[in-house]
Amino acid sequence: MTAHAEPPRERRRLPVVDALAPPERLAMLRILVGAFAVAYLLVRFPVFVQLGDRRTGFDGVGLAALLDRPVPGRVVDAVIVVSLFTGFGFVLGWRFRACGPAFALGMLALGSYRGSWGQLLHFENLLVIYLLILALSPASDSWSIDSRRRPRRADGSHDRSSDDHRSSESVAYGFPIALASLALVTTYVIAGVAKLRYGGLDWVLGDTLRNHVAYAAARLDLLGGSPSPLAGWLVRLDGIWPLLAAGTIVIELAAPVALLGGRIRTTWVVSAWLLHVGVLVFMLIGFPFPLLLVAFAPLYRVERLWTDRPIWLLRSTDQIAARAASATR
């Protein structure tokens, strides 16, 4: 079975290119990223629906750059509905060859259209990149409706990539995960480079970070929102800003260490997560994809969330499976 074949031994194993993983890891990544995207679409449903009413200020980006004017509202509604429908297919691994790319393209279209009104947001970039990678991968080879519907062998087991979590590892499953990891660390490095490029040393040594925190709170206050109650306290602190600014840039530029794995990866993930927590607490700007840790999922053996589930959950799911099996006999 070529899906589980190893690269030739005489070749030096390259990072990303020759990364190995079991099918369940890619499947769990599909489930986590897909579930996040569907939940995001549901939570932000009113925002996306409102896009259909807009008629002025259109300046297409991404996929929407192909348009020279806003599309009718019913087109936006249709893309939302199709995206939601295929999103469930993406998570469940149902007709994934169709649902996967359709959902990824739907989210790309909606994200593009949302950013096409003069204000590019950056909440959905990495999410859409992950969806595109997963959509073009064999992410439904395991833990999916598709894998359960595949022909069974004479002994009753699935043809390949059964739900047995001891499946062997393959580049077919490791490569997309490694590609997502590469995208993750690259985006953080780019964010760090941007601060040095646009802000220069003043971003680190001056009061730029303090002024950004104050700016975010003042903007929210003047627009009638509720700024963080901690912002006023924080901006009055002297002496901490160069440290916080330098720390921010070091965390972003150091992102590639996460690819090394082990403790250094987790140290970086915790640091990056705390950075996002700080932005949320003091500026009330939440990046839910990393805050909920889904963005960091490609760096871990996420299949263990299920295979190493707590004993009480193990018992209950085994009971459910046994009941389902007896019901189908």
Add this chain to the structure above:
Amino acid sequence: MTFGWGAAAGGRRDAGGVGRRTRILITLGVAGALVVPVLLDRDDFPLSTYPMYSRSRGDVVTFATAQAVDAGGRTTALTLSVIGDSDDPLIVAGELRDAIRDGRATQRCEEIAARAAGWSGLPRDTSMIEVVTERHDVVAQVSGDMSLLERRVHAACVPAR
């Protein structure tokens, strides 16, 4: 292009339909695509330069906003949804700024006034809705001190009751 479809039929290919050379090319392609916006200095979606909060910023900033004003000139803040029909301050601020820049402040003011008319929090003595830009010392503003340095009215309109 798929990374792994038809894995079982891939012959000697080790990633199921995608050979090692192709994976190298895909890796270089993805890495290159991520870096291209940086080289071109062009922010886009989903490939971005991630410029948010990266520019140097002083403590004096000009904001675009809209306010309720009474006959005595006293101002009251509206809400994000009244000003911009959204709960996202980035979108509300960005669109209002663009409307002022593009000479659409009056049109935007009338839209805001229409929404304000249905807002239960609008002060009873409101006589005008104004679309303004204000210069503030942001550190003073957040600290609760006097911060307003300059105020400019771009459009004024009457909220329909």
